[in-house]
Amino acid sequence: MFESLKNFVKTNIEDLDGKELEISKEFKEHHNKDSKYIIKNWLFESQQYRKWRITKLDGGDRLQVFNTVAYPNFKSEFPILGADILWFGTSQKLLAIFDYQPLIQEKKYLQKYCSSLDFVKNQYSVFDNNKMKNIYDSKKYFSPWVMICRGNKLNLDRDLNNIFCSFVSNYLRINKLHQNNQFLDLEQIKNNHIDYDKYSAEKDPADKLFKTFFGEIWTENFINNFLFTLNHNPLK
Numbered sequence: 001m002f003e004s005l006k007n008f009v010k011t012n013i014e015d016l017d018g019k020e021l022e023i024s025k026e027f028k029e030h031h032n033k034d035s036k037y038i039i040k041n042w043l044f045e046s047q048q049y050r051k052w053r054i055t056k057l058d059g060g061d062r063l064q065v066f067n068t069v070a071y072p073n074f075k076s077e078f079p080i081l082g083a084d085i086l087w088f089g090t091s092q093k094l095l096a097i098f099d100y101q102p103l104i105q106e107k108k109y110l111q112k113y114c115s116s117l118d119f120v121k122n123q124y125s126v127f128d129n130n131k132m133k134n135i136y137d138s139k140k141y142f143s144p145w146v147m148i149c150r151g152n153k154l155n156l157d158r159d160l161n162n163i164f165c166s167f168v169s170n171y172l173r174i175n176k177l178h179q180n181n182q183f184l185d186l187e188q189i190k191n192n193h194i195d196y197d198k199y200s201a202e203k204d205p206a207d208k209l210f211k212t213f214f215g216e217i218w219t220e221n222f223i224n225n226f227l228f229t230l231n232h233n234p235l236k
Helices: 003-015 107-113 117-122 130-135 153-158 160-177 186-203 206-214 216-227
Strands: 029-031 038-045 049-059 063-072 080-088 093-101 147-151
Touching: 003 038, 003 049, 003 063, 003 160, 038 206, 049 206, 049 216, 063 206, 080 160, 093 117, 093 153, 093 160, 117 147, 117 160, 147 153, 153 160, 186 216, 206 216
Parallel strands: none
Antiparallel strands: 029 038, 038 049, 049 063, 063 080, 080 093, 093 147
16 A cells, blocks of 8 residues: 555655665565564655655555655755555555754744645545644644544545645655745754654654554564654764
8 A cells, every 4th residue: 555655755756866865775665473464664765865765664464564765955944744555454544744944943944834734635624634733743854734534435536646745745845946045054054954853753643653564673663763763873
């Protein structure tokens, strides 16, 4: 599941003259003890993006997960793209969260880089679930326009591909329009990327999920050396 989303991201990175990077065997594909849960990962970079990663978790009919995060290079104050999609097959429930995750919460920064999310969200009312906003810290790395869907199979089949493609395409488009920094210098940008990884490594709800399926040791290694590499390694 979600293969079309992975391919869409990969095609757009290739259009940016990006390339896929080699990653260690333990992260490229990892199975739990009985192989009921399989996690696969991909890593890319381009001139504009120092790191763009994709994770897919295959739990068969029980659970399917897709996650992608795009980090612009340290010369750009542009937000970090984040998308999480979970399909719970047993209950036939969809949970998806999309955002252009801001480096700072200054109003003019948010308006310049994140407000176009509102246009995307208005096309898909199912992704405007305000009731779930309290699960995120709005004072940190989430925009006022974070898109949240708690839906069903109809939304999975009918809406998900279209809105994900719009979400990514709009992000790439506005990045092209705003090449000059207005709010942050190089050192501030780098420090905010480090803080983002530290914050995410501590708060990411997937941590408990991965520990349940793959154990604590592998999960800690995965978080620090693939998902959020600046958490303990500020130069990576």
